[in-house]
Amino acid sequence: MKQTNPVRTSKRGNSRSDILKAALLEFIDRGVDGVRMEHVADRAGYNKALVYKHFGSKELLFEAVLTAQFQEREQTRSSISGDLSEMLMGWSKANKSDADFFKLLMREALDFEGDRPVHADQRKAYYTQQIAVLADLQKEGRLPTTLEPHYLFLALLGTLSIPQLLPQVAELVVGDAPGDEEFEQGLVVFLKAFGEVLSPK
Template sequence: MARLSAADRRAQLLAVAREEFLRSGADGTRIRDIADRAGVNVALIYRHFDSKEELFEAAIVEPLDELASRLLAEATGLAIGDVGVTEYTYAYYQSVLRVFSETIELFGTMLFGDRETGRTFYTERIVPFIDATAATVGSNLAAWEHRPFDPAITTPMFVGMCWGAAMDAHFRGIELDVDATARIICEITFHGLGTAEAFPGRR
């Protein structure tokens, strides 16, 4: 059997470690468990990572950091005026649903595995994304007719819908229909917050 390069071995160890951390959490996972699943000895793991904490950082935290940055870019990277408020909102929900559905286990491990770790990750990574979204909504309130509302309150609610839809699909073992779900949440957004004049068919 051909020996793996250092880069390939590191990638293999990260993949195995990620599975173990997702299954048992950071506290419940041992380096020995990861070594056994990877078919290597413990010493080899320590050639690539100094500690279990460093391995957790590389396997779980760093990918989530990249995803949180991606979410933040989605919240700030497109001007509503370029596409229209409805189209922008639909595309935004698609992006958020896609990220959540692809990474629900990673987010769950990070947010709920350890209380302080989860709080830190949420305040440093998720809150900036939610706040940036709320700021975008607030700066474009004149783009559509709506009832008075506070984006700081409604934004976490609608992000929560995306999270809930992704979580439900994950635990049911079904594929999330991102486009259809985004369309429904978009309709809830505009029909729920819009004025009767803007949506005359609404009762």
């Protein structure tokens, strides 16, 4: 299995943060079932006892990794504003800089099929806030009210996430790979036009 580079840490650094970064990469590489606490400890540059001291168990560590990822996403989301085209391009830019987040969600989907998502209520609130932004745009006459906001958000989420979740599919469909200049330029043009089409004249 291909491994990503170890997390470079300092014993005088923030051990909890270092462990979370290492655990994120381990869960992506190995999946929840395949990760052992010693894997995380080795990658972070600390001993296993310290990992257990901070997080108690692998399951709690996975929850902490997901929570940290969603907190970072919330900080980014709150800084994105403007009309729909600007918001779409802002979300797209944030997604491109956070591919590990999507890889982690893919691992969660594979490892916890049928189970209730970790911290489901908090994560639902995160999405509810974004859906509310679309609903507000509808109230302001800046989006068609014929588009139910929950399904509209789901459609936009798919459009913005596929390049990170399924880059091989995106390349087959578009002809250029996500990350290539041609793909990224084309996506910007599309998102701007898409936002304009959805916005009432």
